[in-house]
Amino acid sequence: KSMGIALVGLGRYSTNQLAPALQETENCHLAGIVTGSPSKAEVWKSKYNIPEGNVYNYDNFDEIANNNDIDIVYVVLPIAFHAEFTIRAAEAKKHVICEKPMATTAEEAQRMVDACNANGVKLAIGYRLHFEPFNKRVMELGQNKIFGKVKSIKAADSSDMTGGSLDVWRLDKERAGGGPLMDLGIYCVQGAVYTMGKKPIAVKAEFGEITHPAYFRDVEQSVKWEMEFEDGVVAECETSYADPEGKKLLSAEAENGWWKLDPAYSYEGKEGETSEGKMDFPNVYEQAIQMDSQAESFSKNQESIVPGEMGVRDMKIIMAIYESARNNGERVEIQY
Ligand code: NAD
Numbered sequence: 001k002s003m004g005i006a007l008v009g010l011g012r013y014s015t016n017q018l019a020p021a022l023q024e025t026e027n028c029h030l031a032g033i034v035t036g037s038p039s040k041a042e043v044w045k046s047k048y049n050i051p052e053g054n055v056y057n058y059d060n061f062d063e064i065a066n067n068n069d070i071d072i073v074y075v076v077l078p079i080a081f082h083a084e085f086t087i088r089a090a091e092a093k094k095h096v097i098c099e100k101p102m103a104t105t106a107e108e109a110q111r112m113v114d115a116c117n118a119n120g121v122k123l124a125i126g127y128r129l130h131f132e133p134f135n136k137r138v139m140e141l142g143q144n145k146i147f148g149k150v151k152s153i154k155a156a157d158s159s160d161m162t163g164g165s166l167d168v169w170r171l172d173k174e175r176a177g178g179g180p181l182m183d184l185g186i187y188c189v190q191g192a193v194y195t196m197g198k199k200p201i202a203v204k205a206e207f208g209e210i211t212h213p214a215y216f217r218d219v220e221q222s223v224k225w226e227m228e229f230e231d232g233v234v235a236e237c238e239t240s241y242a243d244p245e246g247k248k249l250l251s252a253e254a255e256n257g258w259w260k261l262d263p264a265y266s267y268e269g270k271e272g273e274t275s276e277g278k279m280d281f282p283n284v285y286e287q288a289i290q291m292d293s294q295a296e297s298f299s300k301n302q303e304s305i306v307p308g309e310m311g312v313r314d315m316k317i318i319m320a321i322y323e324s325a326r327n328n329g330e331r332v333e334i335q336y
Helices: 012-021 038-048 060-066 079-091 106-118 133-143 180-196 286-299 308-326
Strands: 003-008 028-034 072-075 095-098 123-125 150-158 202-207 222-228 234-240 248-254 257-261 272-274
Touching: 003 012, 003 286, 012 286, 028 038, 028 060, 028 286, 060 079, 072 079, 072 286, 079 095, 079 106, 095 106, 095 286, 106 123, 106 308, 123 286, 123 308, 133 180, 133 248, 133 257, 133 272, 150 180, 180 222, 180 234, 180 248, 180 308, 202 308, 222 308
Parallel strands: 003 028, 003 072, 072 095, 095 123, 150 234
Antiparallel strands: 150 248, 202 222, 222 234, 248 257, 257 272
16 A cells, blocks of 8 residues: 655755655655645645645644554654654654754754654655665675775765855754754765765864855854774765855775766766766656655565664764864764
8 A cells, every 4th residue: 555645844855856756656645744834735735636634734733643644754844843743743653754864963863763663653764865876886886895895985065055045944053953064964974884884983074164154154164074984994075055066976996996976966967987987877766766665664664774773873973073073173983
């Protein structure tokens, strides 16, 4: 049976990626919406044929417990609200998919995992790149040592927010938890970890200079960091909200070869190359594959391949990066 998904938060990602992807999925479908905006509710109801009874707002959301059309709640809100809505969904006995980054702190992320366990529901993170052929190939190349052991990694994910509005949650620490490290740098953390198939031991980080103070009153403008793995393997990473180049890189040097995805993290147009030539994979609808896989796991009462625990791990790494950056690059060992 196809599982019903309710999207919580009808912003850009829900509107432009998830709802269209849910028209292509086989194991799940768009069954409900949770929104603070009555006018958006009207548009979505008619566009996607959603009955009035499957429309909730942030206040009456808990009544979703009584709705048998909805099996999965997908939290697509600004980061600071992920924990609240994940926990409320778990208490309503719904499985949860939560967008990245999972939470604003590792403690909050752990509480989300605990709430899902206590209520007997599954939690997965919206880590779409695990369902996409270029990044899956990187996991194989690195983890299966196809070109020998990995010796070093480079990862960069940056954008340019400095031409846009100042009034956005991504620039507000209270709602975003942090700046580009939370939003984009998490892809570099993920990329390095899935290249290695291992957790990093320690990190060293530095904040970049603030050259656009009007935008970065609250969150960092950029960060550069190193993640240290066993055997001295180092991933050099960077993220920024003020980079006109907009980097999207994941590359590695191994004993007998190298590989590079560029762009690695965008929804479309990924490209990859190894020391043996161009990678040849189709661009797929990764959000559709992601949700189909997660719904299938949930229906079998199994963990997703990107479970809540993976989100907790990544929050611990990110918090160690912030700690190191606040302490001028001091080496911080990560406690898992
Ligand atoms: P957005 O700003 O476009 O949408 C946010 C939604 O939350 C809006 O509908 C807004 O009305 C609602 N909202 C409720 N309370 C709010 C408040 N107090 N302040 C601001 N908005 C509030 O953001 P988005 O780009 O859709 O991102 C939402 C989530 O999805 C984030 O966690 C983000 O990291 C994640 N995301 C993931 C991907 C991915 O590739 N996996 C891509 C984009 C966004």
